[in-house]
Amino acid sequence: MINQKAGSVTFENVKKTFGAFTAIPDLSLTIEPGTLVTLLGPSGCGKTTTLRMLAGLEHPTAGRILIGGKDVTMLPANERDVSMVFQSYALFPHMSSLDNVAYGLESSGLSRREAREKAEEGLSLVGLAGMGGRLPAELSGGQQQRVAVARALVLEPQVLLLDEPLSNLDARLRRRVRTEIRELQQRLGFTAVYVTHDQDEALAVSDRIIVMKDGEIAQSGAPRDLYEFPASSFIADFMGEANVIACEVVGIDGAEADIRIGSLTHRVPAGRAKPGAASLAVRPGAVTLAEGRGEGLAGRILHSAYLGDHVEYEVETDVGTLFIVDHAVDRILPAASNATLGFKNRGIALISN
Template sequence: MMVERAMTPEAALGTPEGPDHLVLSEVGMTFGTLDVIPSLSLSVRRGEMVAFLGPSGCGKTTTLRMIAGLLDPTRGRISVGGREITHLPVHDRDMGMVFQSYALFPHMTVSQNVAFGLEMRRMAKAEIRSRVERALAMVQLGHLAGRKPKALSGGQQQRVALARALVVEPSILLLDEPLSNLDAKLRDEMRVQIRSLQQQSGITAVFVTHDQVEALSMCDRIVVMRGGHVEQFGTPNEIYERPATPFVASFVGRTNRLSGRVDPSGRLLIEGRPVAAEGRLPEGAVEVLVRPHRMSLRAAAEDQPVGLNSLPGVLTGATFVGDLIQATVRIGGDEITVEQLTRRRSGLPEPGSAVTVAWEAGDTMVYPEGRA
């Protein structure tokens, strides 16, 4: 998986530097004898968009439901803007929610769906009308105000759900896997639109996803969860370029794993060959992780690059995947993947050929063997 940015994620997304707005302090949830979330503490800044990312069962949806008030935490505190809301009912939390299923009322028009939350708050009709018009204009659906949900596309229904959540001007916008029901093209379009709306409104937003591309491309920071614990909380650049654990490195993007050893002098060796890496290395048996698209491949007989790590191997196969060729290479007892642009396909050696795999020292990630 590759997510390209014209500038650093922090600069491109304008990471908010304001005060903490949403604070979870040692929040935990127990179902029966199962500790789903032992203890979770983190803070979300005002105007920031944060993703909870992880595999099924990691606790991300449970965390979102506790923030929303749909689940009562077993322990800990949740506060918004300095006000504790841990045990407040949903309707007293001043939050907007967008669900995976959109949850639109089929018998109501688009404008009636958007107005529903305002009517429940007993606002004046003129104010409701004005807010609904602004919200529909924001999501570019003013021309469809009189339609019923069944007459809308999936992307249009998603935008109605967003307008309904934003029209009440909530303190926090919560999104529960909002793009999972859309096709690939619509997901791409809605990622851009949701992020744009969030930045325009300046609202604090938290969303749950298992899609790494959504998290990397949309948010200011990412909470990577596993087994009810936070593995890492950082910017997209930190998560992708400096993963705290092998799990984070493998879950957020693709990685190759090679077995290595760091000797007492601090040298990293793979198959007895020295390999350069940045930073202090843990002594003993280690796992070396390198992303496939950061590696290059050439025939062993060719001139080898100077100043790069290089290891000899045997090409075992190649798969055409459109814009990339995924070449599999065996190095000692490990098999890795090297991704090269399609235009290089003609120059790829035949399977069974001796090859050399090369990469920069800065792309070498080293972890103690056996670390999760």
């Protein structure tokens, strides 16, 4: 469901410089109404600068930004019809949860009674009905973040911006709150632009992920596409750990390619591959591991670590040392033992060098 108030977002050849430093050289992208798109990347990649330009907290050096088809490039933040959820929650500590949510509504001209009614509706939306009288200090971190989301949503913006919204929460709470944010976005159908450096978070909440590097888009697509079909070794390693190894494309048959990895041959999606030397991204869980020598890629166990539901291995092979995750915890291969490696059909992809 798409909310009728949800707006599109467009960046047209946007450039942003800070003195002699170019943070964003030339950015063009479009975000469809009613979708949750995540800007993902390491520190310094330009994702936060992009979000701040969308929010009106920074202005582009060149190019245009449109929200709902309207050029907002030089408009101040309060005229952009966006709301922002900050990493630090930014709640007023002396005000109740209800008053925090109602604050923006009252500032926009609603009467106190109308603002509080809408604020109560907002708290109900995020599962905090009946908790409006509590101060932020009386709430858990996850509850405080939900108050911040409610405060942003009640303003009914065209676009909701979320800047590292879960980074102050512990791992278990992050999983729960990210699920709540995703379910809320899907139920209400608002447009959201979500900034994070956490790959798991991006995979869990997004309709589309835009991975940024050095102020540019390294790859954009659905979570599954980016994880299973990375376009480069940077994407392969950033979207979850990957072994990047040399291989040879020995034949192409339509959409599939036959590759040779050491003494092992395997078939993978061809993508844009051409015959000859290539690189292969192999997820740690995409490698099969058998004890002793057999048909496959020969290896020697360098290290093994039992982690409850899986075992992590470092295995020396002719194509380099591979990191492998094996869920066969009933047998653990000891260091210095011989092993034979194979590859599954999923979790491996040819990539550009």
